[in-house]
Amino acid sequence: MWRGRATNVRFVLPADAGDPASPSGGNVYDLRVSAGMERLPVAGDWPRPHDAGVVEQALAGIPDGEVVLLDGLVACGLPEVVVPHARRLRLAVLVHLPLADETGLDPATARFLDQCERQVLRAVSAVVATSPTAARDIRVRHGLANVHVVVPGTDPAPVATGTDGVHNLLCVASITPRKGHDVLVRVLRRINADWRLTCVGPHRPFLAQLPPDERVSFQGPLVGEALNSAYARADLFVLASRAETWGMVVTEALARGLPVIASAVPDALGDGGVLVPAGDEGALEAALTCWFQDQKFRDGLRVRARVRRASLSTWDESTEDLRRVLASLRP
Template sequence: MIEAVLPGDVDDPAAPSGGNVYDRRVCARLDVRETAIPGTWPRPDAHARAELADTLAAFPDDTTVLLDGLVACGVPEIVVPEAGRLRLAVLVHLALADETGLEPSLAAELDRKEREVLRAASAVIATSPAAARQLERHHGLGKVHVVTPGVDPAPLARGTDGVSRLLCVASVTPRKGHDLLVEALAAVDDLSWHCVCVGPLRDTVHTERIRELISHHGLGDRVELTGPLTGKPLDEAYATADLFVLPSRAETYGMVVTEALARGIPVLASAVPDALGDGGLLVPPGALTSELRRWLTDGEHRDDLRAKARRRRAELSTWDETARAMNEVLATLRA
């Protein structure tokens, strides 16, 4: 039996995230026993720390344990002492210090703690080739395994008018770049468009900043912050989208990009080379304006991006393939 230790909010519909979706899809396909531990990971309080310590201590020697990196990487004093007797595989969705907006001293502390945990683990797993290479270089690791996310099959999006309805699916945090998107949209406010931004609004300070920016540019009736959507409402948001936009400053993979591509939606994005492939336009963060204007004014360009999205759609892997790849990694620890 494989033990999986996950964040406590893994199934919280108010807190959807790529990491949570990945954990849920993969664990549902593996022979694992899950333990979800609530806490403000990667900086948990004393109660969460004690629950994690007790959980790991209760596992018999030589147990294979799949640890979500958000839970594991900030508490080496709990995880590392167990590494000598447990077969620990740490799944890194995002390097802790890569979260945008951290104070430099906190980023350095989280980076140090993550390095200590990953060097002690029996296996380290990243969700993209680029993320694996970065972890190997930055933390001085040996081989980091790559298990890329799958995607659920989906029907082709019908869109709205083929041009003007833009969709962004991302938590409203500094790393996701909603401020960059609003500034770019303000620069094309002479054209017809409406942008729907779907995602949790838990960072209330940053969310208020984005609302103020929208108001400052007079875009209150054109940029919509819906909060988190799941199930049919999220499916409908994708189904009516003409263009998917993700302005992130940093990503390890970008699962929402493949969710858009699975529906044949053209994509304009930053920081997601592995997810996007040749399926859309990859631009530097903050360089959206000219490409948005081109999308909104050039029909031949739109046709080209739609064709690219549909070709990439045919190449996407499934969650069953992801689970098989994860099982192969974990099997090396049990051998």
């Protein structure tokens, strides 16, 4: 729970954070850790909106000296707005993913966004990353002395029952190039097994670029009991992301004791599953082939998932960790 003056913290975050049609790990994180804060949602095509005035207006209305948390997607592309306010407000920026790490950016755009982000993060009072690996990257990338780590929490969940224990695969992720659905589908199509893949997440234009296969179903975004049911029916959770800072869907799977084969999620996965190098189709194919062909491999993954399940942090712990960071900014 938030204590004392910490309840005065304002949180500037994307307006779609609470939209069930646009679920994402970042949005869920924002909503779960912001209990007790005054949320200031701002609409725009982030990270460089056509109208930066919405962020300027949100910050201008806050009295000098107050603590303000900004989602990095909103803040890091707008140094011309954020940096001047950093001189009078105690700003903290929550970085879910460095702007330049989004898949599909041309080199010039990536360099520009990286420069914008560096200006913002060097100006503010605190930077918060969502994993130890991401924090180390941000420190090196932007020459920062200290970056706080507040990992996402998980909710307790029953162990997934699965189907036949082998063939029903689940991937929960927005259909974007960064999430690697193209890699995953290509690899699965090379494997001689009776597999079925359910993809849960918002449909994007990238969906049209994926190789068609009747064994792959795209369910769109699911929440609540529908999402819980998708996890419960799964035998294996798979994620072929090219880049992540944490990977909340992985810990959500592990919270249900689901075996996991994934890439780009070392901190979320821990010792709870098989981590393959991002974009390495050969390594992913080898891991999935073992899953289908080797009972001992499957049993071992289930044991690892359940051990990791017992060590996952809660959202209450994450909220308290963030509270301590923000409370330290007050005189």
